[in-house]
Amino acid sequence: MSVKIDPETAVMDLPRRDARDKLTGRTRYMVDMAGSDALRAVIVRAKVASAKIVRLDVSAAARMRGVRAIATAADAPELHGIGIQDQPLFARDRIRYPGEPICAIAADTLEQARAAADAVLLELEDLPACFSMADALAPDAPILHPDWKNYECIVDGVARAGNIAWEAKVLRGDVDAAFARPDVTIVESCFRVGRQSHMPFEPRGALASYEDGRYHIITSTQVPWTVRAVTAKVLGVHSSLVRVTVPPVGGAFGLKFDCSIEPMAAILSRKTGRSVSLVNSREEETTTCLCRENADIWIRSAITPEGTIAGREGVVLMDAGAYGGEQVFLSTMTAHTLGASYRLGAARFSTRVIYTNTPPNGAFRSCNGAYNAFALERHTDEICQKIGMDPMAFRKKNVLRDQDLGSTGQVFEGDVLGPMLERMEALRASTGTQEHRAAGRLYGRATTVGTWNIFVGPSTATVNLNADGSATLITASVEIGSGSITQGVPQIVAANLGIHPSKVIVKGADTDAAGYDMGTGGGRTVVSMGSAATAACAVVRKRLLETASELLQTKPENLVLRDGRVEIEGRPGSGTAIETVIARAEQTQGPISGSGSFTAPGTAKAMPGCAAGHFFDAMDLPVFVVHEGEVAVDPETGEVEVLAYRVVQDVGRAINPRAVRGQIQGAVIQGIGYGLHEQITIGPSGAIEQTGFETYHIPLAQDAVKVDIDLFEGAPSCGPLGTKGVAEVAIMNGGATMACAIANATGKKVQQLPLVASRVLGLVEGFEEMLEHPHISRKWSDNILK
Amino acid sequence: MSRNIPRDTMALPESVDEALDILAASDIETVPIAGATWIMRGPTRYEPIPPRLVALNRIAELREYDFDSDPIHLGAMATHDLIARSLPSGADLRCLALAAHQSANPGIRRLATVGGNLCVVGFAAADLVPALMVLDATVCLALPGRRRLELDLSEFMAFRRKPGRYLTTGVRFARNARISAHVRVPMRDYPVCIVSLSVGMDASGRIADLRLAVGAVEEDGRRWKEFEDEARGSEPDPVAMGELARKLSTTLTPRSAHDAPGWYRVQVLPAMVRRAFAQVRAEMR
Amino acid sequence: MDVQFFVNGEERTFGGDQRTPLLDVLRGDFRLTGTKSVCRGGFCGACTVLIDGEPVPSCQRPVGLLEGAEITTIEGMAPVGELNLVQQAFLDHDVVQCGMCFPGMVITLTHFLGSNPMPGRAEIKEALAGNMCRCTGYERIVDAVLSICPTEQAEDQPPVPEVSER
């Protein structure tokens, strides 16, 4: 049956259903749930970066007052990891980073658990360590994972060796020939970025209990199904024995896209038979944050006299920290970020994930795209400077257009970035600029472009119709603050069923109730879960219309669902209330319910042989942004004020424009934080030096600027009703835009993020050291494993 | 007189003497708390909250504030917020009003006290210290044995380093005919460089009388005598003063900390000095 | 020694360690979990409550200091089922995201508007210096507040530092 749904019926500024309780303090997050019946647990963590564990003795700690159980490596025999299974839950025979868990202790009170932690005896033998990627790549570097060859990998045959945990390569066309052309101008740049810490207001943690022989974990996560799988894996139990439920999450931003300490709480709950609450302190949360990784980037381009890009090559070194984690997977994204946005004659990129004795890194909103955009856009501006071309003209000439090839040979559909640049110029014309407010300070403006991918992948949803005309939506999606599962997906369901979104009940994520979902993040929920829900609704609609057609004595094709009624097309007021149809269906065939699934459109294809070591060679659903910022740089203090910020974002179709704008505003300020304020440093012992909000500076209200936003609709999308993910990509060009604008303001070569005041002042005064990246060879063959 | 110390973790004395007795008699680590914004945050600096606290909030003497007299007297419990709201609006006091208003954030300003700001050891960025220094403030102290002592603030800075149990009961500073200013960078979080100054001009408009204090740059805030001596007799021209600060910046020993490297604190100092003199010039017009 | 004080109008007694931050007493002992524990250092403002009518971070208040104090938490900012003006504006403007900062935001801004009924944009932002938010980027919170202020304010701008001519 063909389904006619007018996408416009889904479009509305639907307010959030969870706002009222959040505003009155009644929402219970994971951190609010542990009552007096729950035990409190703490993690004992390594204080050194690299050591052999000679002996761990917890017997004295176990005898301390109030202590109920201690979990150690013996309770968690198996390794886990996203691409490479290289990580134990608790350090077993070797410590690889400061902060690595050694054991976890559950006691009646937190104070007792902490006291017992001090009584744990740990005998260590120091091992050599590497704290930087340059150290780890040195010929005689100590190898963090001597056993690396034996680790289980998600895909076989990927180039790996010693401290190079993973290598992803792109190779399309004859790059050497492009650089050898006599008429090209060659531009080469080096960049470095520090880590970015998510600082969600709710830290990671879990409340676990052991019920009827199964683990029940209440956790603050984006990935309930991953928590289920990893917990089962490390404990060596069947995954059906783990149930994960997720209350509203108090901020995540990618940090909670991995299982972290949940299995520890699970072990302790089984050992004690009690509920166990394990929550990171702010200091633990900050010093073991799975940050956006630090990275070193080298990029070189051959530019023709016409101002096109004949060839481009680049090397990206991503610091994984002590374990591969997300970085292994994210190495794929160089091809689709640093290698994207612009039309390239020939291209090659090597992305290496490097082990160091530092806390592991992870996923953060737009992940490595945020710094690859910085590198790409600063490089682009350096090209323009060198060839004397206007940066906007260069971008208009070179951005990917309809049927252009991406770095892996993927064919891009639709002309998106070009028109978006024009829309940016129009937006600027309508808002005006703020140069006058620079008032004697150095003024700079920059426009940058970026490409990101919506991570589709498996989702499933069930929709039950209730006798009262409401629908219950059952999924494993999580409300992390983005509104995708409390606003976006219900709007899609409502449009499909002709009811108001307030009539769509959203069941909180529960792996016992809902089927598999890859997780809430990567901009995927509205697209993947929205598609799964659409498929579920198709089943429901069919049953509904068939029943109604009997009732109303007309063919199902003539019926439409609208305003809670089933009506005959073209005859408003005809037909009957949806409740009547539901009641009838219950009597005749049983209640109406449907399930649907989705994974990927499967249309995007790379050219054979262009990509190696990638998790996907082509992007299923590319998404684009154009950002523009205006800054005033105080030349005497290096302080930067953002005077104005404009965004043109490819959103497919904005079904909740107000909420989309809210996500963009929030993400841009996080991106400005990445560009200007947020600095993580690794100390001499490999530890993260920032311990919380005092030392890690997220933007304050006074650092924020109101973003002028133009939503670009209509670009091709496989998303339901033409939607795309909107919340993730909006952060991507914050760092890039700050860097380019500051370079323009100061006339200096900006190579590093974050641009904290002392770095900017160093640039202005000329004592910021220029990066050369001696650990990245200028010879391509040295940058790839044979 | 002295009564049995309760076995509680917090004592709530009603007088200065009672508080000192408790401090003196205690055999475990016992510290006074005023606004408690330094002490309560201890755990985030890996310093546990001391086992016993002596709350100063019930001591009437520490809550005596005389904003309208000359000299002005502020009991130690005067909060940053109270100071910012209640100080008379004269140009001589502008440095202190700005220092109190620009520190921390509104919630902390409602709690943090002048006594705490002066007494906290190991905090280089106390905003009120340089402002009170250029006002020639006197710190009023109560010592064990019912002794009272008054020290010039600079002397007090040295005194407080020595171990010993004392209470700051308040600060006192006279009104004057000078013009004052206060500048800090950055405006958020802790300052990494603070300049307070108070300057009087002679009939020809030249600097006759100058006090300039620098905070957050060295381990403690201090009067920058090297600068004061050189500047005397010059025109209070902001640009020239900034240049002088640059020339003399080697006389400071900056500290490096997580929020800024040492060189940065010294590098921004000339601009801070210039901006402070620009405030003065704006006031003169 | 017990401490007695009022929480949302109700008399409460606390008999534990007087150094305990009010934050932990509210959340742990009284299970008033609307007050959030985020930084525990006076920086984020998520733990803000009214003590005798003044918004202060409850993580910085040892409970022993609070004998006789009147404390209002987010749960007491409006009768059950109702919203105050600020809460309503946040709801109407759809500004909430993860929500963790909002208890503190509501308390700070409700108090602020009480003494500054006609604030400008820059003043509101200044008032939020001790209330961090990681999700929203602040500006829409400010818009919502401005929407309930009696008259439209001219866009005031933050002060500009004095820079020397180079």
Ligand SMILES: Cc1cc2nc3c(=O)[nH]c(=O)nc-3n(C[C@@H](O)[C@@H](O)[C@H](O)COP(=O)(O)OP(=O)(O)OC[C@H]3O[C@@H](n4cnc5c(N)ncnc54)[C@H](O)[C@@H]3O)c2cc1C
């Ligand atoms: C978020 C935040 C931001 C901050 N920003 C700033 C800033 O910008 N500028 C700034 O200057 N400060 C800042 N501070 C530091 C602030 O804690 C101190 O400046 C404050 O003045 C301390 O006062 P208090 O009354 O809270 O001290 P308390 O914590 O009560 O005491 C501090 C110390 O002084 C001792 N003490 C207190 N009163 C007396 C007394 N009367 N006699 C003897 N000893 C006494 C105590 O024993 C303790 O050792 C900030 C603090 C926070 C939490």
Ligand code: FES
């Ligand atoms: S938890 Fe109290 S201010 Fe952050």
Ligand code: FES
């Ligand atoms: S809404 Fe998440 S911290 Fe403000």
